[in-house]
Amino acid sequence: MLQILIRHGESLSNREGRVQGQADISLTDVGRQQAAAVAAWCRSQPFPDRCELWSSPLCRAQETAEIIGKSTGLPVNLKDDLVELNAGVFQGHLWDDLADRFPEDVAQWRSGDIDFQIPGGESRRQLAQRGCDALQSLSCRSARSIIVVAHGGILTAALGLLMGRDHALLAEAAERPFTRLPALENCSVSQLQWPGPELISFNETDHLS
DSSP: OEEEEEEOOOBHHHHHTBOOTTOOOOBOHHHHHHHHHHHHHHHHSOOOSSEEEEEOSSHHHHHHHHHHHHHHTOOEEEOGGGSOOOOGGGTTSBHHHHHHHSHHHHHHHHTTOTTOOOTTSOOHHHHHHHHHHHHHHHHTSSOSEEEEEEOHHHHHHHHHHHHOTTOTTTTTGGGSTTSSSOSSOTTOEEEEETTTTEEEEEEEOGGGO
16 A cells, blocks of 8 residues: 655644644645645545545644645545644644743753653653544545645654664654654655555655745
């Protein structure tokens, strides 16, 4: 099975520089244009028969998936486990304000400790395991290809767990998981082949130009 992993288009919080976490935030006009571009890319690909489209239920991902679905004729299926990191007390705040508001928690988060749990939220390990389980579950379906629309944090974390942080395509991304500068661009494409899994591509953005 081929999984086509797509990060959602630009959201209002992306534009504002605000931590989204699991807040239900809509796309911007730019985000909708990005979604249309990745939808056109999906339509142009020679995906195998029996292709499915799955999405996080959060608005920014679901709206991106619906634009892809309208272009490809695929119905959108929702999977709760694909939602973004639960950012706890960080959620809703501007990235630039975090260190002033939560200095100790931000220092621990930035240390890269995978087991540090944001107060009221998740740890990197919990996020990675949830994302890994979601992708593995989808890989067991009878479809020959699946388009997965989700979020930068969970996709990067899941791939890091599945492939190992020293994987060539993930080496740089692993240095900055879930930060203001995400490893995956809005509406980028990464491709994962099962069984294995094998990471075929990571953070493709040529279709957005």
